Amino acid sequence: MRFAVLQLTGCAGCEVSLLNAGDELNLANLAYMPLLVSAHDVPEDVDVLLVTGGIRTDEDLLKLRDSAGKVKKIIAVGTCAISGGVAGLGDRHDIREHFLAQANKGRVPRMLPKCSPIDTEVEVDNYLPGCPPVPELYIKLLNDPQSLKTTSIVCKECGRKKPKEIRPDTLTAGIHKDIDPELCLVKQGQLCVGTSTRNGCGAICPRAGFPCVGCRGPSNNLIEKDADAWFESLISIFRRMTDIDPVLISEALKSPHFALFLFQFSDYADTELEKRPKEKVL
Amino acid sequence: MTTTIQFPVSRIEGHAKVIVDISNGQVRSARFLAQEYRGFEQFLQGMPADQMPVIVPRICGVCSTSHHIAAVEALEDAYGVTPPDIAKKIRHLMMVGQLVQNQATSLFFFTMPDKLQATSIFGADENLGKETLGSISKKAMAIRKIGTELISLAGGQFIHPVKAVVGGVVSGIDRDAAAVMQEKIKKALPLACNLFDEYWKLTEKLAETVGHWEGDDPFYYMVAVDKHDPTLPVDYITMQRSDNSETVTFSAADYAEHLQFHRVQDSFSSKTSFNDLPIRANSLARMNLIENPGTPIATGYLERFRIEFGTPAHQILLFDLCRGIELINGLERANSLLSENLQEGEMNVPVTPRDGIGYGLVEAPRGPLIHNFHIKDGLIEKAGFVIPTVHNNFAIEQALTTMAKRYVSEDRIDLGLDKAMGWVVRAFDPCIACATH
Ligand code: SF4
Numbered sequence: 001m002r003f004a005v006l007q008l009t010g011c012a013g014c015e016v017s018l019l020n021a022g023d024e025l026n027l028a029n030l031a032y033m034p035l036l037v038s039a040h041d042v043p044e045d046v047d048v049l050l051v052t053g054g055i056r057t058d059e060d061l062l063k064l065r066d067s068a069g070k071v072k073k074i075i076a077v078g079t080c081a082i083s084g085g086v087a088g089l090g091d092r093h094d095i096r097e098h099f100l101a102q103a104n105k106g107r108v109p110r111m112l113p114k115c116s117p118i119d120t121e122v123e124v125d126n127y128l129p130g131c132p133p134v135p136e137l138y139i140k141l142l143n144d145p146q147s148l149k150t151t152s153i154v155c156k157e158c159g160r161k162k163p164k165e166i167r168p169d170t171l172t173a174g175i176h177k178d179i180d181p182e183l184c185l186v187k188q189g190q191l192c193v194g195t196s197t198r199n200g201c202g203a204i205c206p207r208a209g210f211p212c213v214g215c216r217g218p219s220n221n222l223i224e225k226d227a228d229a230w231f232e233s234l235i236s237i238f239r240r241m242t243d244i245d246p247v248l249i250s251e252a253l254k255s256p257h258f259a260l261f262l263f264q265f266s267d268y269a270d271t272e273l274e275k276r277p278k279e280k281v282l
Numbered sequence: 283m284t285t286t287i288q289f290p291v292s293r294i295e296g297h298a299k300v301i302v303d304i305s306n307g308q309v310r311s312a313r314f315l316a317q318e319y320r321g322f323e324q325f326l327q328g329m330p331a332d333q334m335p336v337i338v339p340r341i342c343g344v345c346s347t348s349h350h351i352a353a354v355e356a357l358e359d360a361y362g363v364t365p366p367d368i369a370k371k372i373r374h375l376m377m378v379g380q381l382v383q384n385q386a387t388s389l390f391f392f393t394m395p396d397k398l399q400a401t402s403i404f405g406a407d408e409n410l411g412k413e414t415l416g417s418i419s420k421k422a423m424a425i426r427k428i429g430t431e432l433i434s435l436a437g438g439q440f441i442h443p444v445k446a447v448v449g450g451v452v453s454g455i456d457r458d459a460a461a462v463m464q465e466k467i468k469k470a471l472p473l474a475c476n477l478f479d480e481y482w483k484l485t486e487k488l489a490e491t492v493g494h495w496e497g498d499d500p501f502y503y504m505v506a507v508d509k510h511d512p513t514l515p516v517d518y519i520t521m522q523r524s525d526n527s528e529t530v531t532f533s534a535a536d537y538a539e540h541l542q543f544h545r546v547q548d549s550f551s552s553k554t555s556f557n558d559l560p561i562r563a564n565s566l567a568r569m570n571l572i573e574n575p576g577t578p579i580a581t582g583y584l585e586r587f588r589i590e591f592g593t594p595a596h597q598i599l600l601f602d603l604c605r606g607i608e609l610i611n612g613l614e615r616a617n618s619l620l621s622e623n624l625q626e627g628e629m630n631v632p633v634t635p636r637d638g639i640g641y642g643l644v645e646a647p648r649g650p651l652i653h654n655f656h657i658k659d660g661l662i663e664k665a666g667f668v669i670p671t672v673h674n675n676f677a678i679e680q681a682l683t684t685m686a687k688r689y690v691s692e693d694r695i696d697l698g699l700d701k702a703m704g705w706v707v708r709a710f711d712p713c714i715a716c717a718t719h
């Protein structure tokens with residue numbers, strides 16, 4: 001199987017993660033990936049095209065359309081390609097015009113009015129969310145895609161304990177501290193969203209003591225619902241697990257500047273988040 | 283007659299191209315243009331300051347650790363917080379992990395194919411036997427992995443670390459895990475030396491064909507590291523003129539007084555100068571300006587380097603060799619850091635956020651990186667990122683022009699120009715996502 005990686009506007013983290021998986025992959029089959037291979041275009045004989053980054057410029061758009069026609073299967077990899085991610089933050093209402101005016105000044109690729117996920121332009125066969133997806137996910141994706149089918153929530157891989165009798169009543173604002181490495185961070189009053197985020201990452205952040213920020217996106221139960229359903233579910237989980245004022249939780253979660261938006265709702269500026277069928281999300 | 287030739291550049295981080303302007307058989311200029319942009323300095327406005335350490339690593343997936351730590355330190359500067367020693371050591375280890383990861387990637391994945399006349403290191407190329415490349419890429423992969431494992435161990439997440447927080451780090455490093463890591467490093471070190479020796483030989487060969495080229499025009503070297511430990515950032519920047527005639531130091535907060543920023547119409551990246559001269563940051567700058575790397579094997583390599591090429595050494599291709607010395611230095615340094623207590627003690631101090639201005643300075647693999655935040659009502663009012671690749675831009679173009687002249691004559695343009703432009707750019711290991719952010 002020949003595969004290629006098309007890099008649109010992103011941070012290259014998704015590509016670096018793929019490289020981390022390198023010793024388990026047959027990279028001699030890598031036909032195109034500007035970060036690692038000198039080839040000017042996606043060649044004709046490619047089976048799987050991984051696309052990273054969002055469609056931010058006219059060049060991104062041209063490259064995507066051109067490459068899509070040459071390949072058998074397209075996989076959107078990483079939050080930027082799936083929902084705009086960090087590349088899409090320039091779309092925030094209050095700064096968008098300023099951003100576009102600033103960016104479209106010289107003889108450079110033109111910024112499109114909006115940064116778009118790649119499935120607004122081409123048919124996507126699968127989505128591999130994460131910022132970036134961990135190497136293990138790439139290995140499964142490229143070597144044994146069937147093994148990716150079932151996912152659950154990050155808590156399943158985190159394993160921190162959630163004793164019933166511990167019920168914090170204050171939200172620890174901004175400052176992160178891991179007081180007890182065995183104890184669930186929500187039980188420590190932190191805004192961990194691992195309870196409704198899809199797993200597969202190995203819970204690396206919460207296990208290291210930092211709350212999950214949701215980079216793998218909503219779990220299967222929530223993925224076909226809208227953003228509000230995700231928020232509601234999180235709020236009710238906090239109500240069940242803590243005595244923190246639900247209004248505070250709601251405010252903290254919905255603050256349009258919470259990092260969660262970076263990962264999932266960066267296109268909140270104008271449109272609803274596209275709903276992706278859960279069978280397609282890996 | 284005027285001709286403009288364009289070359290997209292691959293095997294670097296991000297989207298960029300080189301443009302060579304030729305008129306009447308003479309190279310007028312060669313320029314390096316960044317072609318992507320996301321607007322961090324704009325969209326960060328209005329975001330809560332405490333979210334910066336999670337958001338700004340996404341400036342770049344290659345050097346995210348530098349951004350993670352520079353952001354934390356900028357906030358600490360604004361809040362007037364000093365992290366405990368143990369947290370500083372863990373952050374240092376994170377940075378060393380990144381150095382290993384970056385130098386191994388640049389050396390073996392970006393530039394080694396040039397030296398082997400291959401398009402990539404994975405053996406998809408016909409010129410070289412698949413086996414030769416296959417065995418090189420296997421070793422390269424193993425060495426590089428040590429870097430990412432160090433970032434994971436010290437930073438939590440493997441690409442966009444999370445463990446540095448304002449006031450310290452969230453958690454320490456388990457002694458057993460540290461010991462396992464040390465074993466891995468001990469195994470990787472001879473492998474790394476071996477592959478680097480190979481690389482050194484190939485560089486000499488390439489130098490035989492293309493010659494040693496450096497350009498005679500003066501410029502400044504720029505670093506922000508300890509003279510006896512180039513993996514350890516210091517809180518001031520040193521500028522040293524290439525002929526050693528002048529040395530200037532300044533703090534991160536004074537950068538705007540010392541550096542001039544130039545905007546251009548056809549690139550999303552600006553360029554920095556110092557006293558109106560180009561700047562060279564990155565590996566060669568560090569290896570020229572330090573006294574010694576402070577670890578035994580790397581010291582041996584640097585001594586050999588200085589005997590062979592002199593001090594300071596100015597040839598562009600030597601950036602790569604210096605990266606190799608730093609790779610070895612990083613592995614040795616990580617090993618010794620892991621012997622220290624990183625598990626018990628105070629990991630972070632209490633923090634009272636306040637409004638104000640903060641600066642964070644770290645030495646990223648590509649040179650000194652500054653983050654600057656103006657905080658009002660807990661929100662970012664203004665964010666500024668002073669990026670190493672931007673400092674190198676004039677030097678890159680200067681070197682590109684020097685090199686292009688060798689390939690262009692009155693009657694013809696040598697077909698090797700395309701490749702040669704790639705060599706020059708890769709020597710500087712630019713990072714476009716960072717440069718434009
Ligand atoms: S999804 Fe995250 S890691 Fe991947 S390109 Fe976007 S910001 Fe980088």
Ligand code: SF4
Nearest residue numbers: 155158184185192194
């Ligand atoms: S810390 Fe987060 S991911 Fe871990 S169990 Fe608690 S809610 Fe779930």
